[in-house]
Amino acid sequence: MNTLEINNLRKEYVDHYTGETIPAIGEVTFSIGEGEFVSVLGPSGCGKTTVLNIVAGFIDHTAGDVLVHGKSVHGPGPDRGVVFQSHALFPWKTVLGNVTFGLRMKGVPRVERERAAADILELVGLSGFERKYPHELSGGMQQRLGLARVLVNEPEVMLMDEPFASIDAQTRRKLQQDLTEIFEKRRPTVFFVTHDIDEAVFLSDRVVVLSARPSTVAEIIDVDLPRPRTWRETVEDPRFREYTHHIEERLGGGEPDAQAG
Amino acid sequence: MTTMTPPAPTRAPARVPLLRRLGTVLLAHPIVRTLGPFVPFLLIWWAVAATGSVNAAFFAGPGEVWQSFTELVRKGMMPSYLGDSLERLAYGVGFGLLIGLPLGFVVALSSWARRLTWPLLLFFQAIADIAWLPILIVWFGFSLTSVTFVIVYTVVFPLMLGIVAGVDQVPRELVNAARSLGAGRLRVFFEVIVPGSLPAVASGVRTGLGYGWRALIAAEIIVGTSGIGFMMFDARRAGEVSQVFLGMIVLGVLWYALDALILAPFERATVERWGLVRQMEAAR
Amino acid sequence: MTTIDSPARTVGRVRRPGPRRGSEAVWFVVPFVLLVAIWWLVVEVTGTTARTFPQVTDVIAALAEMAASGDLARHLGASLQRMLIGAVLAVVTAIPFGIALGSSPRLSAFFSPLLRFSVALAGIAWIPIATLWLGYGDRAVIFIVWNAMFFALTYNTVLGVQQIPVQTVRAARSMGTRGPRIVWEVLLPGALPSIVTGLRIGLGYGWRGLVAAEIIATNAGLGYALFLAQSQFDTGVIIASMVIIGVLWLLMDRLLLAPLERRTVERWGMKAVS
Ligand SMILES: Nc1ncnc2c1ncn2[C@@H]1O[C@H](COP(=O)(O)OP(=O)(O)OP(=O)(O)O)[C@@H](O)[C@H]1O
Numbered sequence A: 001m002n003t004l005e006i007n008n009l010r011k012e013y014v015d016h017y018t019g020e021t022i023p024a025i026g027e028v029t030f031s032i033g034e035g036e037f038v039s040v041l042g043p044s045g046c047g048k049t050t051v052l053n054i055v056a057g058f059i060d061h062t063a064g065d066v067l068v069h070g071k072s073v074h075g076p077g078p079d080r081g082v083v084f085q086s087h088a089l090f091p092w093k094t095v096l097g098n099v100t101f102g103l104r105m106k107g108v109p110r111v112e113r114e115r116a117a118a119d120i121l122e123l124v125g126l127s128g129f130e131r132k133y134p135h136e137l138s139g140g141m142q143q144r145l146g147l148a149r150v151l152v153n154e155p156e157v158m159l160m161d162e163p164f165a166s167i168d169a170q171t172r173r174k175l176q177q178d179l180t181e182i183f184e185k186r187r188p189t190v191f192f193v194t195h196d197i198d199e200a201v202f203l204s205d206r207v208v209v210l211s212a213r214p215s216t217v218a219e220i221i222d223v224d225l226p227r228p229r230t231w232r233e234t235v236e237d238p239r240f241r242e243y244t245h246h247i248e249e250r251l252g253g254g255e256p257d258a259q260a261g
Numbered sequence B: 001m002t003t004m005t006p007p008a009p010t011r012a013p014a015r016v017p018l019l020r021r022l023g024t025v026l027l028a029h030p031i032v033r034t035l036g037p038f039v040p041f042l043l044i045w046w047a048v049a050a051t052g053s054v055n056a057a058f059f060a061g062p063g064e065v066w067q068s069f070t071e072l073v074r075k076g077m078m079p080s081y082l083g084d085s086l087e088r089l090a091y092g093v094g095f096g097l098l099i100g101l102p103l104g105f106v107v108a109l110s111s112w113a114r115r116l117t118w119p120l121l122l123f124f125q126a127i128a129d130i131a132w133l134p135i136l137i138v139w140f141g142f143s144l145t146s147v148t149f150v151i152v153y154t155v156v157f158p159l160m161l162g163i164v165a166g167v168d169q170v171p172r173e174l175v176n177a178a179r180s181l182g183a184g185r186l187r188v189f190f191e192v193i194v195p196g197s198l199p200a201v202a203s204g205v206r207t208g209l210g211y212g213w214r215a216l217i218a219a220e221i222i223v224g225t226s227g228i229g230f231m232m233f234d235a236r237r238a239g240e241v242s243q244v245f246l247g248m249i250v251l252g253v254l255w256y257a258l259d260a261l262i263l264a265p266f267e268r269a270t271v272e273r274w275g276l277v278r279q280m281e282a283a284r
Numbered sequence C: 001m002t003t004i005d006s007p008a009r010t011v012g013r014v015r016r017p018g019p020r021r022g023s024e025a026v027w028f029v030v031p032f033v034l035l036v037a038i039w040w041l042v043v044e045v046t047g048t049t050a051r052t053f054p055q056v057t058d059v060i061a062a063l064a065e066m067a068a069s070g071d072l073a074r075h076l077g078a079s080l081q082r083m084l085i086g087a088v089l090a091v092v093t094a095i096p097f098g099i100a101l102g103s104s105p106r107l108s109a110f111f112s113p114l115l116r117f118s119v120a121l122a123g124i125a126w127i128p129i130a131t132l133w134l135g136y137g138d139r140a141v142i143f144i145v146w147n148a149m150f151f152a153l154t155y156n157t158v159l160g161v162q163q164i165p166v167q168t169v170r171a172a173r174s175m176g177t178r179g180p181r182i183v184w185e186v187l188l189p190g191a192l193p194s195i196v197t198g199l200r201i202g203l204g205y206g207w208r209g210l211v212a213a214e215i216i217a218t219n220a221g222l223g224y225a226l227f228l229a230q231s232q233f234d235t236g237v238i239i240a241s242m243v244i245i246g247v248l249w250l251l252m253d254r255l256l257l258a259p260l261e262r263r264t265v266e267r268w269g270m271k272a273v274s
C-alpha cells in the first residue's frame, strides 16, 4: 500500500468579494510509496501549495480523497509533518524546545525526548545550539531546525513547501546536499514542493509535473539516478541534464530561477 | 536674576585622555544614565527657588520639600498614605488581571463572544474611568470599594483589547505547525497562542496600569479620605505648597520604580529574549 | 522592529470590505440593543429604584431635559472647547520639541529618562498644582489637558525620530534636501507612526484628565455635570453624562484619529503599533 495517496483531488476557492468560485486544482492524482522522495513542480500559481496544504489538513478540499496508509485525513496531525518555507519556529522556545515539541505532545518522557533530540540535532548539524533561541540562528540553521523538528517526530510523510526558497544560493546547495544525505540515511517518505527544476531532479525519486491552473498532472518522471547522490557527481551525469531539459520543455521554456549546475 | 548653567555631564574633561575615558565609562553606567538628567533639573529647580523670584505661595524649593518629607515621615503620615495608595493599586490591579485575562482570551478566541462584546468593549473603554466615580459614590459611598472598582475598570479594558490584538497577531503558521506536530486545542492555546500574544498582552497591562495609576490619584482627590492623591489636594487647600510638590515627586518615583522593577524586567525576560516583535516602545 | 517571519497570515480573521459592510454595521448595533434590553429588564424585574440605578427611560428623559434646558449644550461646549484648546496647544508645542530633541541622538538619549518620568506623572497628578497656579476654572483644566498630552506626545515623537533609518535621511540629503526641509520631508513623515501612537495615548490621558479636572475644578462641563448630579443623587443624569462621554470619545477616535491613521501611516504601509 502507498504511504500517501491523492485521488482525483479538486479544489475551488471562493472569492469573498465577488462570491464567485475559482478552480485552483482541476484534478490531481498521484501517490507516494514508503520511503520515496517525490517532488511536485509546476508553473507559479498552479496550486502546489494548495495540494500540500490539503494534505497537511490546513484547508479543506472540494472533492477527491487524500489517504495516508489508506485512511483519509481530517485536519492536521502528527502523521504528516510539515516543514514551512518561513520555518514557523516557535520564537519563545529554544532550539531544544522546538525540537522536542512534537515528542512532548506525544507524551514521550523527558530523558528519551532529549536523547532523540540530541541525535537529530547531530544529524542536521546543530549540536551545541540547544540553548539558543531561533532568532539567534542564521536562515539556513533555522531551516535545519525546522527539518529536525519534523524528523524527530517520525511522521508517516514529510511535507515540504519550498523549504529552501528564501535561502541564499550557496547555503541552498549545501542544504540540498544535507537533505539528500539525511534522506538516504533515514528513508522518510517525502512530499516536496519546489520551483527549482535542478533541485527537484537532484533530490527526488520521482517528479510530478503539474499543468497551469486549474492544475492536472501533466507528467510523472522517474528519476533514475544512482544513490547516494552528491551535487558534484550528479551534475556530471548526462541523464541529470536530460531530465532537467525534459522538464524545462514540459514547463514551457524553463523557469527563470532554475539554475544551471 | 542669576541663572546658573548646570554642568552638563556629557562634557567630559577634554585634556586628560584617562579622565575622559573614565568619564565615558561613568556615563555609560546605568545608574548614571538613568539619574543623570535629573541632576540639571534639580539644579535649575534649586536655583530658581534660591533666587526667590517666584512667590513662595506658589512654589517650593528642594530644601522645603525635603523638610516636609522628613516631617511627614516622622509623623507617620507619609508611610500610611503611601501604604493606602499602594494597597488600593494592588487590589485594583490584582482583581483587574483576574477578571481581564480570562475574559480577554475568551473574547479573542470565540468568534461569538467577539461579535457580541467587541463594540461594547470599545464603548466601555471610551467612557473615561473617572466618569464612573460619581455613580460608584452613589452606590458605595466615599469608600475603598469605589476607588478599587475604578482601578479594576481601568485595568480590565485595555488588557482585554490588548489580548485580542495580541491573539490576532499570532502567525497562523505557528498554529498550523503546532497542530501538525500533534498538539491539540488546549496545547495550541497554552504553547502557541498565549506566548505568541504575550508582547501585546504586556503592552495592554502597561497601558492599563498607566490608566489605573492616574485613576487612583483622581479617585483619591475626589473621594478624599487618605492616600497620596488626597494628601496633595489637602495640602493644596491648606496652602502647603511643599507638600503638593512632594506628592508629585513621590508619585513619579513610585511609578518609575514600578516600571523599572516589575514591568520592564518582565518584558525583557520574555519579549526581548525571544526576539519577538519588539513593537515601537510607546510611552504609557 | 519586526522580526517574526512573514506574519502575513495571522490568527485574526480578515476584515472584508464590500458586501459585508452592511452586516458589520448590524453587528455593531446588536450588542448595544441587547445591553439596553437587559438593562431595562433587570431594572424592571428587580424593582431597582432610580435612587440606585435609573431605568432606560429615566436616562432618556434626563437627556431630553438636559437638551431642552440648554445645560447639555453648555456642558458639551465647555468640555469640547477645553479639550480642543488643550490638544492644539499640545500638538503645536510637543511635536516641534520632540523633533528637535530627537534629531540629536545624544540629547534625546540623555533626556529620555526624565521624559518617561514626566509621562508617568502627566495629567491628573498636576491638578492640585494647576489649580494652585491658575485658580479654579478653564485655565486649570486646559493646562491639565495640555500637560496630559504634552509628555506622551513629546516622548513618542522623540522615539519616532530616533527610529528613522539613517539611510532614509542620507538618501534625502544626497538628493539635495537641506535644513528645515529635512524636517518636513523626512523627519516628520518618518516619525508619524510613532507620533500617531503618541497622539492616541495622549488624547486618552487628556480626555481622562479633562473629566477629572472638571469634576474637581470647574462649574461647567461634562465632568461638572456628573459631579453635580452625584451630589443630588440624580442617577439619570449621571448615566446620561457617562453615555455622552463614551460616545464623544468614540466619535473622536472614529472621525479624527482613524482617518488620520488610514490616510498616512496605513496608506504608507508603516503601521507599527496595534
Ligand atoms: N485563499 C485563497 N483564496 C482564493 N484563491 C486562492 C487562495 N489561495 C490560493 N489561491 C489561488 O489558487 C491558485 C493556486 O495557489 P497556490 O498558492 O497553491 O499556488 P502555488 O503553485 O503554490 O504557487 P507558487 O508557485 O507561486 O507558490 C492561485 O491561482 C491562487 O491565486
Ligand SMILES: [Mg+2]
Residues within 6 Å of the ligand: A048, A049, A050
Ligand atoms: Mg506555493
